[in-house]
Amino acid sequence: MSADVEVPVEASRTPKQLARLRRRRSRARYWSEFRRHRSGIIGLLILGFFVAIALVAPLIYPENPADPSAIINAEGESMAPPTAGYPLGTTQTGQSVLTLLVWGARVSLFVGLLATIISMTLGSLIGIGSGHYGNWFGAALERLTDWFLVIPFLPLAIVLATVAREIDWLGDSLITIVVVIGITSWPGTARLVRAQTMSVKARPYLERARVLGGGNWHQMTRHILPNVAPLILANTTLTVAIAILSETTLSFLGLGPQNRVSWGSMLDDAFGTGAISLGAWWYLIPPGLCVVLVVLAFTLIGRALEGVLSPQMRER
């Protein structure tokens, strides 16, 4: 009857195969759209660089610089400016700043990513839950979100980190700090996801899903999640940036794991051993600069992602 829309005839393929083909094509479309955002590409390159360094670190510098043996066996002078042998100078223990920097990348990125996974998962679940369920359950989740939002991050993180280190199985490890950051940064995501969930719920196709007989699970997985996912994705990259900054802050305050080097702990040590009054810029600037660059990379990627995904988020 109304066949005025041209459809190429693709014979002898099942709808599943065709659907997969469509998805592949749309992914290619997303990528080419993303490529148009120069800033996003720059962000990707920077991030790629740091990820490569983090992965390659143990190959170039086999010894973990936080190990007591590495500290004892350090050969350089204390707090010496950059030379040929030590391109970024040395720390107060005589270790190469470059070594610490490269190893620090591993911790910062690892903590940042893992904490983000926890935060995004928590935030999304709670956000969708509080947005979808209109009853006491949803209201309780909403109150929980608000409560956590209101508590200032830093004091809470400090308290949690301090307490967590006393717990036996957590102790003074990377996991502790990952957990601390994860459970203090989910509320922002939850709020965002809740708002988007509620907006999707108001759309007629949700009501249609209800009328067709779909229960809560069906509505949440088939309709709400796909429509909320782009927002979560764009928000994730920004959350990683915040997580890395948080880790840097906590390590700087001495609350990070003591057996690992991170950029934040480098800054802590630098300040603690008087690098400023000694003028040891090679100890202070590189870790700070690295943090800034990584955060910048994630922010650029996140903004480019938003640019690509937001026309899709608003109905086509």
Added chain:
Amino acid sequence: MSQSPNATADPDAPHPEARPIIEVSGLKVTFRSREGKQARAVDGVDLAVGRGEIIALAGESGCGKTTLARTILGLERPVEGTVSYDGSPLDRSSRGLRAYRRKVQLVLQDPTGSLNPRHTVYDSVAEGLRVHKIAGNEEILVAAALSRAGLRPPERYFLRYPHELSGGQRQRVVIAGALALEPDVIVADEPVSSLDASVRGEILALLLKLRDELGLTVLVVTHDLGLAWNIADRLAIMYLGRIVEIGPTEDVLRDPQHPYTRALLSVVPEVEQLDPIVLTGETPDPTRIPSGCRFNPRCPALQSGEAVTVADRCRTEAVDLIATTPGHHAACFLTNLTRAPS
């Protein structure tokens, strides 16, 4: 109550399917408005819908037609009264409602909003099948539903997205999604009002075809009396939560008995030769329902003196539907006077 005529038979002829497929009895639905006031959206409705009939619920905004339709679908909970399907009252447990959904489906006003823009046509139509885990080859069922909704050849549409289709085609996809469950009843809430005027006819013709070929019962909610004239067997006019007139479409629209229906018809541009009776005041507010006959503050019959003999009753007594000719009822005290007692 009223009999259930089918498409072409004489309304007075004996009908094989005597039991109505949907029966509403004494239904009341109230909402709490934002200021905390009670809005009596549906305030005492009795309705019997016969198998294979197309019945239109018409009225202005605030009259309760959409709420009534949604309550029939089980989307709203009544505070009083019952909705019965095929003789038994609705089972409001989640399993009961799910089973009910296979029999009674909904087509919404805005086809663009009704379809998830990320789902292909195939996914949208298959959604109902998947929710109810209906046995059988999904692809064949989806193709059959799309064909019945007039989208042929159906395979062409499987992978289209809603934004690639025209408004009329989108509405057909929504209808196909409802048909996939092989329901007995379709409730259509303003099914064509978002579509371009020249395209509306297709969808209306489709609804008629589905009734004629599949025996589908259709309950159409609309503000457009012309639509009712086009496809409805029976027409119910609602005002402030109650049905004020109901009967075969020809009777209600050619010989309206209720002053409100007469006023509505007089201002509809498509009707010729009626002196326009433009009612004063705004469309009424369901939180402040007048006592007595709820239409009395605006009733032109009262204002013109035509109803002076029953004026007291109009202001104090609530009025039920009164039969005029067989199958045609109006909720007006005047009806009793001008007609021989039934």
Added chain:
Amino acid sequence: MTLLQLEDLSVTYSTDEGPVPAVRGVTLTLDAGTTLGVAGESGCGKSTLASTILRLTPASATVTGRVFLEGEDVLGMSFGRLRAVRWGQASIIFQGALHSLNPVQRIGKQIAEPILLHDKTASPRNVDSRVAHLLDQVGLPRRLAQAYPHQVSGGQKQRVMIAMAMGCGPRLIIADEPTTALDVMVQAQVLDLLKGIVKDIGLGLMIISHDLSVLGTACDRVAVMYAGRVVEQGPARQVFEDPVHPYTRALSGAFPTIGDPAARYAPRGLAGDPPFPGDLPSGCPFHPRCSDSIDACSTVDVGLRPAGHWRTAACVLVPEAER
């Protein structure tokens, strides 16, 4: 007196996908004290037409042809003069007017705003009486000036928009879909109001709508647009009841006469959608959907031909040069 005259008006938008001709050679006239209806569906160019009359189209749009408002060339006038003309001589009630009111400002203030902008003699003190007078004219109680938009109903909001449009005493009012979101009873009230204003003040009114039945009863003349062109023009009632062009017939059929047995169980509609202006079919743009199309229709796009008393229609089936 010819209030408004459009001569061969064309408006082309420039988009990423190339030029899109929204209006293609429209010629219309409107006399003072009369109402002209412009009927059409999505994509026909009617809203663009309305915006062009007051030069409200975006700067990237190309406008050719002439627009004469009380003899003055609107497209050629200086910007200063244009500002005076906008609202002072001609005003528009836009589509979706119900959402055009500022929710945090009182209604009286919003009605007063254009008056204060245009009239040098008006001051915040004496403008109140003018606002009150306007509210009277549109049948609203004076106390509504103190109300906020969310406190009034849809019909009342529409009247407020009409009052606003009348604020500076224009000679021409263009109303774009003034009744679309309204109930049929409120619609009748608003149309009555507009008709009364036209009669009392003698201004010219252009009503744009997809509802041919509304235009058929509320207007003196009606022009039906399709794909940027006028395809039929004539006395409103006649065009609605006895259409000549196949598209007008389809549009008119969408609003069946209640009581007409021929319309019973016989809904009439067209397949497909109105064409996207950037992608028009060859020849007559309506031919793919036309039940009466002949071979010539896909190659030839005819102009308006006389088709009766004061009527024209752009269809190859209308014999040329008919008396």
